[in-house]
Amino acid sequence: AQSVTQPDIHITVSEGASLELRCNYSYGATPYLFWYVQSPGQGLQLLLKYFSGDTLVQGIKGFEAEFKRSQSSFNLRKPSVHWSDAAEYFCAVGTNAGNMLTFGGGTRLMVKP
Amino acid sequence: EPEVTQTPSHQVTQMGQEVILRCVPISNHLYFYWYRQILGQKVEFLVSFYNNEISEKSEIFDDQFSVERPDGSNFTLKIRSTKLEDSAMYFCASSGGGKGAGNTIYFGEGSWLTVV
Numbered sequence: 001a002q003s004v005t006q007p008d009i010h011i012t013v014s015e016g017a018s019l020e021l022r023c024n025y026s027y028g029a030t031p032y033l034f035w036y037v038q039s040p041g042q043g044l045q046l047l048l049k050y051f052s053g054d055t056l057v058q059g060i061k062g063f064e065a066e067f068k069r070s071q072s073s074f075n076l077r078k079p080s081v082h083w084s085d086a087a088e089y090f091c092a093v094g095t096n097a098g099n100m101l102t103f104g105g106g107t108r109l110m111v112k113p
Numbered sequence: 114e115p116e117v118t119q120t121p122s123h124q125v126t127q128m129g130q131e132v133i134l135r136c137v138p139i140s141n142h143l144y145f146y147w148y149r150q151i152l153g154q155k156v157e158f159l160v161s162f163y164n165n166e167i168s169e170k171s172e173i174f175d176d177q178f179s180v181e182r183p184d185g186s187n188f189t190l191k192i193r194s195t196k197l198e199d200s201a202m203y204f205c206a207s208s209g210g211g212k213g214a215g216n217t218i219y220f221g222e223g224s225w226l227t228v229v
Contacts, residue, residue: 043222103156
């Protein structure tokens, strides 16, 4: 069965600083990988996804993520964080065997002025 | 942009009562899902539904849970006899296309269920 680990429960960065949120997955074959963001009181919004092809994927709101098979990682990055990026970020993995997603525990991002 | 809508946004119910959470998936989507998130915990898969039947379900989705697509637009989750541990945010989601998580899953804003 697949699993996802987000090692950082909380991260605080200053506005304008760069950001990297870590995600490690466990799955025997090529996974489908997703990053979702959840703002307070909101649902889960898809930031970006990796299915195949180019391992660097671009998403909405200036986010990108890189799939590294050798490290079983799919880290999310943003070069310059805005105060509105404060939210909880979830990495998720899916497979070709079914439609369910397995989520990581989430990373709560706080942005200092 | 099309979206998944859920009602109610928040419901408080007494232990042992039945609860129905409602969802309107994106109109041309074929797969429908329920996930839940207990406060402070991971988002967990409950069930997926395709072609008017359950296609996958997790261990959490026991006999007290049921899903239904009563008409062409709604998708419901029923909890027959609620327990305190059912208190959670319940997310409805939908996706188009065929089998395999290669189809993007779109989530609603969630329904907070509080069991007292």
